[in-house]
Amino acid sequence: MTGQPNSTENNLLNFIRELYPLCRSITGEGSRETLRLISRHIPIEIHEVPTGTKVLDWEIPNEWNIRDAFIKNSAGSRIIDFKKLNLHVLNYSSPVNAKMSLEELRPHLFSIPEKPSLVPYRTSYYSENWGFCLSHDQLGTLKEDIYEVLIDSDLKKGSLTYGELLIKGKYEDEVLITTHICHPSLCNDNLSGISVCTFLAASLLEQNNMWSYRFLFIPGTIGAITWLARNEQNVHKIRYGIVTSLLGIDSIFTYKRSRIGTAQIDRIVEYVLSKRSTPFKVVNFIPYGYDERQFCSPGFNLPVGNLTRVSFGEYPEYHTSADNFDLISEKALLDSLNAFRDVIRHIEGDVRYMNQYPKGEPQLGKRGLYDNIGGRNDSKMLQLAFLWVLNYSDGNHSLTEISMLSGMDIDLIKEAAQMLKEKNLIK
């Protein structure tokens, strides 16, 4: 993968098309295959953590795999078929192979009366159960009958799988970017996050970075807890972090602040969103949502926010069969990727210099940095950028903060800083 994707190439969307059919869960082959597809683009390391391993207050569960599942009526028709849509099976269902009446079957059928045409996405990771999800409309058509019910799954010792990529930069301190990979055939939640993060990582691999970037592709909750348990000694390196997902809809960005609330990542993401021409929403941390719940638990309290294009759970297609290709677009995915790249442009500028001539202004003219007669419109902004960088390079303000203070573009500020550095005016 070289160069940047553009909207006619449909790279982001095409990657989602590849990933869509897999039946992901918090463990199992679906997730493993997902990570294999990601690793074709970026060199992630794939970790396996055995069932029963203690991770913080939790334990790695049995691994779940499923080959087939259906409900057949007495006429032998598959009226519900896992192979047509993997959402039909209650995720983490234990195996079953039985004939039963509608009455016996009914407690195992899940639908959404308020959205009668949609199949819900339901899970039962931590209490053993089996079941099928179907539209409320279809549920209404089911007649008294003897149904053949099969779930060809197993739940046994195995491992939890997650992917990790560290892109080393000039500094050891890290920018953490995570997305969950545990949802089956749902486009916005979470394939959009997987696709954008993959392409974002790919683009960072092509450039020299100030900071080190760590990408995590992990199952929700248990994955974050597992990673935190295994990396507890190194989390102090995380200076900026974003948990992401829900990036495929053409809706406004929502940024949920880190629990700290005024961390540098909060200031940067809010600033970047405020400079875009579209509306956006910023909300304070709440202990509900995605894996920021774990990264921001009080014992870690990391500077990790949550950036999505829609609030958690606040779109009607959320966790239903309607979270499909009708909902997302390459345009929205690409816009999300660009927003992330803009955030990273500001994170990369979040470094501090020291003015070597802090008393009064140094004379720029004698160093060829200043246009003496003035009047050249094209150089005015750069001259102003010199003054901003010199005045605020006091050890307390990064280039990004100078960009925020001055309202001048971070790239111009970086350019001015580079020129001042070459003249040994800042260090």
Add this chain to the structure above:
Amino acid sequence: MTGQPNSTENNLLNFIRELYPLCRSITGEGSRETLRLISRHIPIEIHEVPTGTKVLDWEIPNEWNIRDAFIKNSAGSRIIDFKKLNLHVLNYSSPVNAKMSLEELRPHLFSIPEKPSLVPYRTSYYSENWGFCLSHDQLGTLKEDIYEVLIDSDLKKGSLTYGELLIKGKYEDEVLITTHICHPSLCNDNLSGISVCTFLAASLLEQNNMWSYRFLFIPGTIGAITWLARNEQNVHKIRYGIVTSLLGIDSIFTYKRSRIGTAQIDRIVEYVLSKRSTPFKVVNFIPYGYDERQFCSPGFNLPVGNLTRVSFGEYPEYHTSADNFDLISEKALLDSLNAFRDVIRHIEGDVRYMNQYPKGEPQLGKRGLYDNIGGRNDSKMLQLAFLWVLNYSDGNHSLTEISMLSGMDIDLIKEAAQMLKEKNLIK
């Protein structure tokens, strides 16, 4: 007194009816009898501090008592009669028994030209004087005559009297609630405060409390100074405090912040008022008003605010004969009592727990605290409350602060905390 008053019982108003006729002042039998009537409801301790006792920069004055006072015209009619309305006498008037012309009398007559039909309430505690208050209308009708003037009072060594009730809670730290008891026949200022504080104390006596509650029924200024002088060593125990009065009018609440301005009592009262459906006003501390002037003097600077239903002096009937039963209602008094009880509900929740599993979320499911399948609407809020309490029980946030942060009702937060405590998840 058992159970809670309701508006048809008129308990609050009836108590005011009992207290109204007494001629209170900063000392004397009127105040002593007022305290005796209060002690029928709640077990206050009645303190007597002798005349001449030094209290901070002040000294306890002579005790004032009055039996009768009138102005008779030459025809022998009592044209002004203390027995009809005790406001008619300048409070703390020295005795007089004389005949005099209107010209001689006039410097001792006080009225309000702007409110010609009302009798003003006036005092002269610290400079000896005598006088009568009357309506400006009546003043205009007075003719040249020889008037018989009697004030049958004495001003001699005695004591200053105040009432105090300490309701011990689990903690020694205290919530201070004070109201002044020095005004004679005035309903809103200050009988409404006496009545609401009495019933509030009674309800706190019926429940187990986290904090200790100290109620003071004191004469204005000199009473607060006296109590502070005698309790200087213990004021550090006061963690929350409210000076109150003016609680009988159906007007918006006004909260005047403590001098600290951001004390926990300020945050709590402002939050409670903001959650009510009615408008309210919050103002910064000013060194003028009620006894918060003394509690917030710079040498004490206690976290004591002032809660009233109308700003100090900002209602037309203030300090006049119109501050009577036409002005106040049981409904308003009861609403005031409820607002205080709501404040106390939040003060009682202002305790901090420590999450015992602060790294990542503890697994609630395996402890039976979490509904695994989800979908039960009635448990969603409680589950959310678990997450809020766990995430913010970091030693820096009380349950009340968690309630404020989350917007969830303090009772639900307390309930969630109780359940988490039983599972040893918080301590």
Add this chain to the structure above:
Amino acid sequence: MTGQPNSTENNLLNFIRELYPLCRSITGEGSRETLRLISRHIPIEIHEVPTGTKVLDWEIPNEWNIRDAFIKNSAGSRIIDFKKLNLHVLNYSSPVNAKMSLEELRPHLFSIPEKPSLVPYRTSYYSENWGFCLSHDQLGTLKEDIYEVLIDSDLKKGSLTYGELLIKGKYEDEVLITTHICHPSLCNDNLSGISVCTFLAASLLEQNNMWSYRFLFIPGTIGAITWLARNEQNVHKIRYGIVTSLLGIDSIFTYKRSRIGTAQIDRIVEYVLSKRSTPFKVVNFIPYGYDERQFCSPGFNLPVGNLTRVSFGEYPEYHTSADNFDLISEKALLDSLNAFRDVIRHIEGDVRYMNQYPKGEPQLGKRGLYDNIGGRNDSKMLQLAFLWVLNYSDGNHSLTEISMLSGMDIDLIKEAAQMLKEKNLIK
């Protein structure tokens, strides 16, 4: 100069009339003569700093003097004449005496196409050049011809000149007020600043001051750098500072905060402006503008703001021949002077007392400070001022801060403080 100027006397404007004809620059006789005229009003010390002296990162340049300059056409007419308007010469032009074609002359002619009728003010201090400034209209009329071009100037070793006045107060700590003196015939920028600062200093010489006041009349940039270089050891004495100019237009005041942003000078100027009946503007520090650039460079970071009646460069006549007597008025100059005097009234009140009776209110009545009966309208405000001064004289609030908190006039607060001090209630 005795007493205060008033608008019919036109003192401020007349002083500008005297100064207007001089050809000022960053060095030379024009500036020296300007300082001599100032010293007729106030006893400034005139400093000379030799060419070549190192000042921070800079060096004092050659001194520039000019006697005559013109462009004559072949008919012998002076079509551009320095003696008619000194703006016609590029300030700091090196000498020239030559005949040349229009084509050769053109690179040395400066006009403003957007303001075709105005002559621009241009300088070339630090890169040797010569040139003439003329209206764009006139430039359009120039024909092919052989022009006689004369600039009778010299640029040689000499010195930089600036004026300084220290008015000693009760305290050694200083209030710094500076204005630039390097602009030739321009009224608002900078003669208005020179005139207002001169009369302000004169009025401060006539009164006893708490703080010491230091006035600087300096050439822009190099003057500030020179003063800072020579006074580096004493800048810590500066507790308040204002760089000023642009005071002659009847436009809204603009205050640009010090780099600190919340310095006492910032609070005071913003408060004073907010109490005036006219709109005003407050902006954060930016490292561009007048000499606050130097005083607020990160190595000094002094509490120095910038007060003008119009933002830097934001009026159409700025740096053109239209910045003349049509633009300014005695009324605006006087209003500026009054605003400065108001700022100084608050700086003078920015001293802290300690309440000697901080526990409870001291009894004012027994000390004759309190009107016992009350009701005297004229004393109410003073009584209130006593309470404010007593309550906030806690070592953390100056009288000016008490004035801001209470909204009471600083003079009343000062008067109350004086009375309390006489009774030993505050120290």
